[in-house]
Amino acid sequence: MILWVLMAVSIAVAAGVYLALSRDLFRVVVGLALLGAAVNLVVFAAGRMASRTPPLLAAASDAPAAAAADPLAQALVLTAIVISFALLCFALVLGARLRRVSGSDDVRAQRAAEPAAVDPVKPPELED
Amino acid sequence: MLVLSPLLVPLLTALLAVALVRHPRAQQWLSVVGAAVLVLCALALAVQVGAAGRESVALGGWPLPYAIEFVVDRLSAALVVIGAVLGLVVLVYQHSSADPAPASPMLHPLVHGLLAAVGGAFLTADLFNLYVWFELMLMVVLGLLVLGGGRRHLEAAFKYFALNMVGTLLFLAAVALLYGATGQLNFTALADAARHPSVHGAMPVYLALLAVAFLLKAGAFPLFCWLPASYHTLPAPLLALIGGLVTKVGVYVLLRLSGQVFLDTPAAFYDVLGWIAVITMVSGVLGAAYHWDLRRILAFHIISQIGYLLLAVALASPGAGAAGLFFLVHNILAKAALFLIAGIIWRSAGHYDLRRIGGLYPARPLLALLFLVAAFSLVGVPPSSGFWGKFLLVQQAFEAGRYAWGGFALAVGALTLYSMVKIWLEGFWKPHPDADRLAIRAARLEPAYSAVLVLVGLLLALGLYPQPFVHYAQLATVGFWAGGTP
Numbered sequence: 001m002i003l004w005v006l007m008a009v010s011i012a013v014a015a016g017v018y019l020a021l022s023r024d025l026f027r028v029v030v031g032l033a034l035l036g037a038a039v040n041l042v043v044f045a046a047g048r049m050a051s052r053t054p055p056l057l058a059a060a061s062d063a064p065a066a067a068a069a070d071p072l073a074q075a076l077v078l079t080a081i082v083i084s085f086a087l088l089c090f091a092l093v094l095g096a097r098l099r100r101v102s103g104s105d106d107v108r109a110q111r112a113a114e115p116a117a118v119d120p121v122k123p124p125e126l127e128d
Numbered sequence: 129m130l131v132l133s134p135l136l137v138p139l140l141t142a143l144l145a146v147a148l149v150r151h152p153r154a155q156q157w158l159s160v161v162g163a164a165v166l167v168l169c170a171l172a173l174a175v176q177v178g179a180a181g182r183e184s185v186a187l188g189g190w191p192l193p194y195a196i197e198f199v200v201d202r203l204s205a206a207l208v209v210i211g212a213v214l215g216l217v218v219l220v221y222q223h224s225s226a227d228p229a230p231a232s233p234m235l236h237p238l239v240h241g242l243l244a245a246v247g248g249a250f251l252t253a254d255l256f257n258l259y260v261w262f263e264l265m266l267m268v269v270l271g272l273l274v275l276g277g278g279r280r281h282l283e284a285a286f287k288y289f290a291l292n293m294v295g296t297l298l299f300l301a302a303v304a305l306l307y308g309a310t311g312q313l314n315f316t317a318l319a320d321a322a323r324h325p326s327v328h329g330a331m332p333v334y335l336a337l338l339a340v341a342f343l344l345k346a347g348a349f350p351l352f353c354w355l356p357a358s359y360h361t362l363p364a365p366l367l368a369l370i371g372g373l374v375t376k377v378g379v380y381v382l383l384r385l386s387g388q389v390f391l392d393t394p395a396a397f398y399d400v401l402g403w404i405a406v407i408t409m410v411s412g413v414l415g416a417a418y419h420w421d422l423r424r425i426l427a428f429h430i431i432s433q434i435g436y437l438l439l440a441v442a443l444a445s446p447g448a449g450a451a452g453l454f455f456l457v458h459n460i461l462a463k464a465a466l467f468l469i470a471g472i473i474w475r476s477a478g479h480y481d482l483r484r485i486g487g488l489y490p491a492r493p494l495l496a497l498l499f500l501v502a503a504f505s506l507v508g509v510p511p512s513s514g515f516w517g518k519f520l521l522v523q524q525a526f527e528a529g530r531y532a533w534g535g536f537a538l539a540v541g542a543l544t545l546y547s548m549v550k551i552w553l554e555g556f557w558k559p560h561p562d563a564d565r566l567a568i569r570a571a572r573l574e575p576a577y578s579a580v581l582v583l584v585g586l587l588l589a590l591g592l593y594p595q596p597f598v599h600y601a602q603l604a605t606v607g608f609w610a611g612g613t614p
Contacts, residue, residue: 020294025286032293039301046308072194073307076256080300083263090270091289098282110287113280113361125481126360126421127280 001049005041012038025095025105029088036084040077047073130176131185131200133169134208134247137162138215142240149233156223159236163216166243170212174205178600184253193317199253202604203453207250207380210457213586214372214464215243217579218365224576227364227471232275241268242369249377253315255303258381262299262345266292269374272366273358284358291354295344302337309334319389328392335390335397339382346378348438349408352431356415359430360423364471367423368464371430376456379437386441387449387608402442406536409435413543422470422480422555425547426463429506432540433459436521439533443524449605451520454598458505458513458590465502465583468576469495473555475570478562482551487560494577496556498584503548505587508541513590516598 012034019031047070055064055071064071099105102112115124129136141162148155177183177200186195200208219239222228229235245264252258266289273285307313309330310321322331344351359371386393412432416425437459440452470480476492477485489496501512508514518541525534560566590597 020290028290032290032297035294035297039297039304042301043304043307046304048308072313073304076304076307079256079260083260087263087267087289087293090267091286091293094270094274094282094286094289098279098286101279101282110283112278113283113287114357122483123419123421123424125483126424 002045005045005049009038009041009045012041023107025099025107026092028107029091029095032091033084033088036080036088040080040084043077043080044073046076047071130169130173131183131198131251133173134166134212134251135198135244137166137169138240138244138247141166142237142244145236145240152231152233155233155236159240160216160219160223162240163212163219163243166212167209167216170205170209173200174209177202177205193312193314196257197253197314197316198251199315200251202600203380203384204250206453206457206600206604207376208247210460211243211246211250211373213582214369214460215239217464217468217582218369220575221365221368221468221471221579222575223572224475224574224579225570225572226468226475226576229272229363229366230275230277234271235275238268238271238275239366239369242272242373246373246377250380255306255313255315255318257313259296259300259303262296262377265374265377266296269370272370273362275366276361276363278361280361284361288354288358291351292345295341295351298337298344299341302334302341305337306334315384315389319391322390323392331390331392332394332397335393338385339397339401342378342382342385343404343438344378345375346382346438347375347408347431347434348404349411349431349435352408352412352434355431356424356427359427360421362423364467364474367426367471368467371427371467372460372464375430375434376437376460379434379441379452379456382438382441383449383452383608386444387605391610398442398444401438402530402533405435405438405442406533407435408432408438409536409540410543413540413547416547417543417550420482420554422473422482422551423467425551426466426470429466429544429547430463432544433463433506435540436518436537439525439537440521442533443521443528443530444609445524445528446605446608447602448521448524448528449608450598450601451517451524453601453604454594455517455521457597457601458517458587461583461587461590462502462505462514465498465580465587466506468580468583469499469502472573472576472580473499475573475576476566477555477560478565482554483561485555485560486558487556487566489556491560491566498577498580499552499556501584501587502580503551505591507545507548509545511591513587513594516591516594520598 016031016034019027051069053068055068145155182201184199186197188195245261248261270285309327312318312321347355409432412428416428419425440448474480479485505512505514508518522534522537
């Protein structure tokens with residue numbers, strides 16, 4: 001089991017890094033989302049993959065069964081998924097808006113805030 | 129309750145401000161009142177902690193290593209106070225005409241959201257909870273970056289997002305690996321669990337992963353590219369708030385974790401960190417020397433000052449930690465004051481670019497005086513607050529036998545002076561290229577001046593009467609690196 005998770009994480013990290021290093025705005029966002037998914041899998045795996053018993057309490061007890069899965073890692077990964085989903089949505093809208101405003105989805109064309117230098121000594125003036 | 133107030137007050141204010149989106153005036157006043165209440169709560173908390181040393185609250189109804197613990201000690205109390213003061217000052221400044229943030233209904237909720245996230249990061253004693261505050265901080269700063277709505281704002285936000293997201297993911301991965309190895313997230317429990325022989329060998333790997341994440345968040349060399357790409361698109365008050373607080377949280381966490389949690393860190397970690405600090409200082413100040421736009425000059429100085437703070441962490445002794453805390457407080461004040469002064473310069477002289485302005489010394493002598501005090505503090509001219517900060521730090525470096533690090537810190541001070549002299553000569557001394565520009569008196573600058581006066585007054589107090597503050601900082605870092613200097 002843990003080997004499958006390991007492979008999934010490795011593939012997601014490789015694909016995520018490849019896409020995040022691309023020059024296309026949309027691919028950068030998707031790449032970061034894939035990286036986030038890989039990290040979420042790591043968080044999930046941190047609670048051990050051995051047990052398949054859900055960490056539910058029996059009616060009269062105050063502790064889950066000894067062989068139950070670690071509930072904390074599951075709580076952590078749920079939080080992380082919610083947060084990364086919110087950021088992904090924001091980033092998609094941001095990327096779409098940026099593409100419309102700048103007329104290009106090439107990251108190298110995004111130089112409005114940091115215009116390229118024309119003078120060899122002094123930096124260009126910024127618009128306000 | 130008081131322990132949680134730096135968190136609850138801004139969260140409550142943000143929620144109320146959201147409810148008041150249709151009443152902009154009421155929202156503005158609520159925002160200032162909320163920030164003032166936060167300052168009072170933070171001061172009360174600092175007094176309480178000054179007597180007791182440490183206060184904590186465990187949330188969630190579980191017994192301690194499983195509950196989420198919030199701890200206030202002298203270190204976090206000092207930072208909570210300075211963050212609250214900065215929030216109030218910036219919100220007062222926002223009422224002036226000196227480059228205020230656009231009057232969006234989301235501005236005030238976001239500002240208080242930032243204060244809550246920063247307060248939460250200062251208070252929490254739980255690694256995963258810390259991750260949540262960092263994420264909140266990232267989201268709120270993104271929201272503030274896109275408020276302007278122009279192309280350069282969106283662009284800045286995208287660059288900020290892409291690079292900071294990588295840092296956040298590294299942090300989360302490190303948290304997961306640490307939890308997998310030790311089964312703990314609480315700082316105290318983690319400090320014990322990290323010494324267990326079964327995990328001891330892998331600890332440097334996790335620590336390195338954490339450190340890379342926080343160095344990225346702090347803006348250290350070579351991971352600072354997001355900072356000069358985005359900060360200068362912010363309006364003056366937001367620039368002061370974000371530039372003053374957000375990167376410092378990364379340094380605070382490094383100080384906290386390396387000083388109190390991961391005590392058996394190998395000496396090589398601190399060697400590398402020290403040289404990263406030196407390169408950060410030098411590259412930041414050289415970047416600033418190249419630029420002519422006030423906002424970009426000051427943004428690069430943030431990076432340079434982060435180098436000094438990292439140097440304090442790298443020296444890894446209680447004395448260096450105290451020097452770092454003093455420097456941190458001084459730096460937040462000096463940096464914010466300079467950004468706010470830059471906003472007034474923009475309003476008075478018409479531009480942020482030094483080539484387009486001038487003549488402010490004869491036309492606005494008070495502004496020139498305020499700039500001089502803040503600039504001298506940043507450079508470290510005696511007897512300013514920056515002098516004491518750098519003196520303590522360089523003294524610690526020399527005592528630890530790190531002569532090269534101390535020497536670089538002094539040399540970078542000279543280059544900082546070059547930048548400040550450039551601003552002085554170009555902005556204040558040379559005549560304005562448009563001779564009639566300075567005759568126009570901008571209306572509604574009083575809130576801006578009063579905000580800057582408060583910050584400069586605090587800087588003067590820190591510089592002219594440093595002993596109580598130094599003493600407090602020394603008390604705050606007692607017991608850090610308890611295993612002795614590596």
